[in-house]
Amino acid sequence: MSPADTAIAKKADSKAAPRTETEELISGSEAIAHAVRLADVDVITAYPIRPYDTVMQYVSKMIADGDLDCEYIVAESEHSQFEIVKHASAVGARVFAGSSGVGWFYAFEALAVTAGLRLPMVAMVGNRALDDPGAFGVEHNDALAVRDLGWMLSWVSTAQEALDTALIAYRVAEDPRVYLPCAISCDGAFLTHSQSIVKVPSQAMVNSFLPRYDRGDKQLHPDNPITIAPQVNEDWLMEMRRQSDMAARRARDVIIEAYADFRAKFGRGGEPFIERYMMEDAEVAVVGMGTLAMPVKVAVRKMREQGKKVGFVRVRWFRPFPTRELQEALAGVRAVGVIDRDFSFGSAFFSGVLANDLRSALYPLKNRPKILSFIAGLGGREVSTNNVIDVTGKVFDAASGADIDEQNTYWIGVRE
Amino acid sequence: MSTGSVEVVYRGIFQKTLAKNICRGIVFAARKEGKIGIAFGRYSDSPERNGIPAKQFAVVADTEEEMEEYLSRYEPDNNDVTIVADDTLCKGIESWAWYGLQPINKLLKEGGTLLVASTRSPESLIGDIHRKGKPYHLAIVKASASFSGLWVYKDDLTDVRLLGALARVAPHIISLDSIVAALNEPKKNAAKEASARKAHDLIASTAIGADNGNDAVPFKFELPGWKKMEECLVIRGMDMKQEVPGRDGGYVPARNPTFKKFTTRTMRPVINFDTCTKCTICWLQCPDTCFDITPDGYYDANMEACCGCGICEAVCPVDKCITMVNEEGFKDHQSQWEMWHKDKQAYAAWLSEKIANQPARSHGFHHLGQYAEEIANEPS
Numbered sequence: 156m157s158p159a160d161t162a163i164a165k166k167a168d169s170k171a172a173p174r175t176e177t178e179e180l181i182s183g184s185e186a187i188a189h190a191v192r193l194a195d196v197d198v199i200t201a202y203p204i205r206p207y208d209t210v211m212q213y214v215s216k217m218i219a220d221g222d223l224d225c226e227y228i229v230a231e232s233e234h235s236q237f238e239i240v241k242h243a244s245a246v247g248a249r250v251f252a253g254s255s256g257v258g259w260f261y262a263f264e265a266l267a268v269t270a271g272l273r274l275p276m277v278a279m280v281g282n283r284a285l286d287d288p289g290a291f292g293v294e295h296n297d298a299l300a301v302r303d304l305g306w307m308l309s310w311v312s313t314a315q316e317a318l319d320t321a322l323i324a325y326r327v328a329e330d331p332r333v334y335l336p337c338a339i340s341c342d343g344a345f346l347t348h349s350q351s352i353v354k355v356p357s358q359a360m361v362n363s364f365l366p367r368y369d370r371g372d373k374q375l376h377p378d379n380p381i382t383i384a385p386q387v388n389e390d391w392l393m394e395m396r397r398q399s400d401m402a403a404r405r406a407r408d409v410i411i412e413a414y415a416d417f418r419a420k421f422g423r424g425g426e427p428f429i430e431r432y433m434m435e436d437a438e439v440a441v442v443g444m445g446t447l448a449m450p451v452k453v454a455v456r457k458m459r460e461q462g463k464k465v466g467f468v469r470v471r472w473f474r475p476f477p478t479r480e481l482q483e484a485l486a487g488v489r490a491v492g493v494i495d496r497d498f499s500f501g502s503a504f505f506s507g508v509l510a511n512d513l514r515s516a517l518y519p520l521k522n523r524p525k526i527l528s529f530i531a532g533l534g535g536r537e538v539s540t541n542n543v544i545d546v547t548g549k550v551f552d553a554a555s556g557a558d559i560d561e562q563n564t565y566w567i568g569v570r571e
Numbered sequence: 572m573s574t575g576s577v578e579v580v581y582r583g584i585f586q587k588t589l590a591k592n593i594c595r596g597i598v599f600a601a602r603k604e605g606k607i608g609i610a611f612g613r614y615s616d617s618p619e620r621n622g623i624p625a626k627q628f629a630v631v632a633d634t635e636e637e638m639e640e641y642l643s644r645y646e647p648d649n650n651d652v653t654i655v656a657d658d659t660l661c662k663g664i665e666s667w668a669w670y671g672l673q674p675i676n677k678l679l680k681e682g683g684t685l686l687v688a689s690t691r692s693p694e695s696l697i698g699d700i701h702r703k704g705k706p707y708h709l710a711i712v713k714a715s716a717s718f719s720g721l722w723v724y725k726d727d728l729t730d731v732r733l734l735g736a737l738a739r740v741a742p743h744i745i746s747l748d749s750i751v752a753a754l755n756e757p758k759k760n761a762a763k764e765a766s767a768r769k770a771h772d773l774i775a776s777t778a779i780g781a782d783n784g785n786d787a788v789p790f791k792f793e794l795p796g797w798k799k800m801e802e803c804l805v806i807r808g809m810d811m812k813q814e815v816p817g818r819d820g821g822y823v824p825a826r827n828p829t830f831k832k833f834t835t836r837t838m839r840p841v842i843n844f845d846t847c848t849k850c851t852i853c854w855l856q857c858p859d860t861c862f863d864i865t866p867d868g869y870y871d872a873n874m875e876a877c878c879g880c881g882i883c884e885a886v887c888p889v890d891k892c893i894t895m896v897n898e899e900g901f902k903d904h905q906s907q908w909e910m911w912h913k914d915k916q917a918y919a920a921w922l923s924e925k926i927a928n929q930p931a932r933s934h935g936f937h938h939l940g941q942y943a944e945e946i947a948n949e950p951s
Contacts, residue, residue: 180595180598180599180608180610206614287804288804291614291615292614292615313642342643343614344611344614344645345642345643345644348611348612348614349609349610349611349642350595350598350609350610350611351607351608351609351642352598352602352607352608446642446643447643449639449640449642449643450639450643452636452639453636453639453640456636535614535615535645537643537644537645538643540640569796569797570794570795570796570797571796571797571798
């Protein structure tokens with residue numbers, strides 16, 4: 156049998172497959188590849204750049220092994236890579252692509268039009284520092300660059316969460332109330348290249364959670380003569396933007412629904428939008444995204460042992476921004492330390508992107524906490540437990556009224 | 572409640588699969604004891620490059636919380652065991668990370684075990700290994716640098732033997748029973764089980780005192796802070812020529828003062844200056860510009876710059892003028908031309924001794940068909 160025939164046979168067998176999960180020792184990239192296989196994606200495009208390229212290796216192996224039947228196209232550049240899946244999505248195909256760092260930027264025009272056209276592409280960003288200088292390690296500026304365009308953006312902290320979130324992403328993106336692309340960010344190295352035990356669900360389980368992509372009467376097809384991507388001017392454009400705005404607003408409820416159903420079917424998944432860690436009685440909080448959660452949680456436990464009431468909020472979805480959840484989670488604390496694994500040179504207070512969004516989200520609170528901004532872990536530099544303890548010390552000082560400049564941003568772990 | 576971590580030092584690309592199999596084997600075995608585990612390579616390495624020193628790690632923990640300490644690290648720095656898959660790395664590790672020369676035992680915890688695949692004696696290896704300043708143990712699995720797991724190369728079970736030995740020197744990380752249980756999945760494998768058990772039973776470890784070992788100070792350098800770095804990512808060009816005292820005439824190119832290549836190579840070229848015709852081909856073809864032009868017009872391979880690739884030997888038109896020999900036999904990086912210049916007879920004796928010590932199996936092969944010959948000659 157050809158790989159394609161084998162894939163079809165395996166798919167048919169899976170209808171009778173038990174609703175169980177297997178445990179595999181795999182990296183975050185391989186976990187994403189499993190989600191793509193389980194979502195039965197129709198068109199995948201690829202162009203290599205580290206650390207995303209590990210996903211294309213696993214996907215192509217799955218195709219060769221007959222575990223996945225899809226159109227797999229290695230493009231000549233990231234721009235074409237994302238253009239191809241954009242068009243495939245318009246004709247009703249479920250699609251997947253991914254990239255990292257400046258590779259993601261080379262696709263930027265395609266990324267903008269994908270969101271503009273309301274096409275539910277799901278992408279993986281293996282977060283990588285932007286060149287120059289050349290570096291392979293994690294920074295979040297690559298994925299963050301599309302934050303204003305209609306892309307939904309999620310950051311995960313484990314390989315398991317990568318797999319689960321990719322399945323949720325298809326369901327949310329392809330929901331007719333949303334029809335917006337979604338990028339799942341995985342920290343380069345710490346997620347993309349580190350293997351841990353991951354529960355891989357059966358096809359039957361995924362089928363019960365993830366409906367087929369149905370673009371309905373918006374599908375480009377000879378039987379459904381439509382045109383998309385018109386040239387418009389000031390008399391049309393603003394209304395179209397307003398529709399995208401509404402789609403991004405509606406995505407909130409769709410995400411909440413998807414997590415509820417995911418928890419019911421898989422017994423895991425946690426709270427949508429944010430993860431709260433030891434926040435119940437916290438007096439100060441640390442906020443961050445991605446695998447930064449690991450040293451922060453260790454530090455929080457160490458400080459708790461010394462009686463310091465500190466908690467951690469991990470932002471799981473950056474777009475749509477969890478304004479309500481963050482307001483609610485942080486309203487009771489006296490000071491917040493935001494650790495950005497990104498930068499926004501020249502921005503308000505020269506802060507990171509997350510800190511600036513969080514400040515504006517908390518501004519309407521009656522008793523808003525003090526907010527300190529920290530930049531750490533750029534280019535994949537390790538953020539140590541002690542780094543986090545130092546940061547939190549400053550946040551406690553701010554909470555107790557010490558003279559800490561809130562209009563400054565502090566760089567952590569940089570050689571002076 | 573406890574954690575355990577194992578560092579595996581190997582040479583890319585030849586031992587990448589071997590190292591990966593060892594680390595995955597540790598995780599699978601730990602699961603047999605209800606523990607959790609992770610396996611990862613040091614990301615800043617480039618293990619796809621020929622002979623480059625690289626690392627993988629396996630971490631085992633009783634709880635998810637304990638594991639969080641290790642989930643966003645490049646290099647755990649307090650390892651219970653450091654496994655060395657190629658004993659030439661006992662001289663130290665220079666990776667693509669900017670560490671200088673990292674002693675092989677640097678990330679090993681006090682009282683931990685350096686587990687080396689080698690056919691050499693502990694006394695011989697300790698001459699290469701830098702002093703740790705803290706006591707630890709040295710254990711040797713009798714094996715040459717294995718290519719096991721690489722494409723079509725013979726599976727010599729080196730990974731399994733190292734796992735069996737690991738269970739003996741660090742039973743708190745994994746037991747032999749767990750190793751054996753994991754090796755017999757997904758199907759029973761009597762050869763693997765027997766090899767693991769044998770290595771477990773045979774391994775002996777030697778106590779190494781804090782002051783034992785090579786007393787050379789490992790090469791290192793300080794990275795500058797942001798205030799000292801030049802703005803706009805500018806890297807200043809170096810002078811073309813390096814002035815070397817006592818070398819008037821000739822030409823020694825300036826080289827990167829921070830990035831040396833002492834332990835990248837497993838072989839080094841030795842040169843018979845008596846037969847050299849000064850044809851320039853080695854100097855032209857060396858990909859690392861490692862040849863210095865001597866005042867009398869010879870070409871002297873500089874061991875701070877040589878990767879041991881063997882191209883000079885391959886392109887040299889004179890029979891046995893340049894010969895690649897085992898790096899193991901050298902304690903320093905002395906200039907061969909200076910030795911020859913000083914005492915030609917002594918150099919001739921030195922040269923024939925070095926040429927007799929050709930690599931049995933290194934990260935590169937000396938001639939086409941060598942691997943097949945070695946396999947044929949190996950006792951079964």
